[in-house]
Amino acid sequence: MSVLTLQHVDQVFGTGSARVQVLHDVSFAAEPGELSLIVGPSGSGKSTFLTIAGGLLTPTSGTVTVAGQTYSDRTQKARDRLRLESIGFVLQAYHLLPYLTVADQFKLVDRVKRTGNLDAAALQALLRQLGIDQLKHKFPAELSGGQQQRVAIARALYPDPAIVLADEPTAALDSPRVQVVGQLFQALARERGKAVVIVTHDVRLDPFADHVFEMQDGTLTQRA
Numbered sequence: 001m002s003v004l005t006l007q008h009v010d011q012v013f014g015t016g017s018a019r020v021q022v023l024h025d026v027s028f029a030a031e032p033g034e035l036s037l038i039v040g041p042s043g044s045g046k047s048t049f050l051t052i053a054g055g056l057l058t059p060t061s062g063t064v065t066v067a068g069q070t071y072s073d074r075t076q077k078a079r080d081r082l083r084l085e086s087i088g089f090v091l092q093a094y095h096l097l098p099y100l101t102v103a104d105q106f107k108l109v110d111r112v113k114r115t116g117n118l119d120a121a122a123l124q125a126l127l128r129q130l131g132i133d134q135l136k137h138k139f140p141a142e143l144s145g146g147q148q149q150r151v152a153i154a155r156a157l158y159p160d161p162a163i164v165l166a167d168e169p170t171a172a173l174d175s176p177r178v179q180v181v182g183q184l185f186q187a188l189a190r191e192r193g194k195a196v197v198i199v200t201h202d203v204r205l206d207p208f209a210d211h212v213f214e215m216q217d218g219t220l221t222q223r224a
């Protein structure tokens with residue numbers, strides 16, 4: 001069963017002469033064990049799509065379901081809980097907290113979500129895989145863009161979510177690191193049964209995808 005669906009989603013921003021329709025009748029389903037890639041040019045609506053899929057934005061019309069539950073049927077609190085328990089977000093801006101070390105970024109997750117997070121050995125293995133295990137005592141400002149990006153990926157995966165949504169997760173990475181991250185996301189899907197959805201214009205991720213969709217002016221189509 002699909003763990004994440006969007007049905008006939010429209011998104012409009014602004015009113016009157018400033019009105020822009022950013023998503024047009026978008027339908028999509030993500031399955032456990034599969035990596036879906038959504039590619040498209042800048043401004044085509046990829047981040048808007050992902051923000052709606054993750055329940056951070058309620059669409060103008062259409063339905064979003066996560067784990068069989070419709071977002072709009074739930075209270076804000078229940079929605080936050082569902083998101084916290086089921087969804088790992090890698091946002092386009094990394095959203096690392098500037099006054100916390102890398103290690104403390106994970107401890108903060110423990111305070112918000114107390115159970116079901118990766119154990120210490122699994123976290124260490126993840127950090128090593130991403131090449132950031134030596135950076136635990138650094139603050140975000142002491143890291144390069146690519147290192148911050150990999151910390152943000154690790155933090156999104158730390159709660160062990162069933163659904164992983166990533167917005168341009170490789171934008172700051174060189175090609176060898178893109179391979180590492182592509183393999184990591186693919187393994188999360190294939191070996192750990194996660195539903196992984198990545199929006200990107202990085203064609204270097206194509207080989208890792210089970211399905212590729214194209215976003216063009218707010219219309220989503222599956223590539224044959």
Ligand SMILES: Nc1ncnc2c1ncn2[C@@H]1O[C@H](COP(=O)(O)OP(=O)(O)OP(=O)(O)O)[C@@H](O)[C@H]1O
Pocket residue numbers: 013014020022040041042043044045046047048049201
């Ligand atoms: N809150 C908002 N209010 C008004 N317009 C918005 C808002 N958010 C996004 N848009 C517009 O919606 C369109 C799609 O934006 P979106 O961020 O989804 O594109 P994108 O495909 O992620 O682009 P990029 O590849 O540059 O990240 C853009 O024209 C943008 O200006």
Ligand SMILES: [Mg+2]
Pocket residue numbers: 046047048092167
């Ligand atoms: Mg974007």
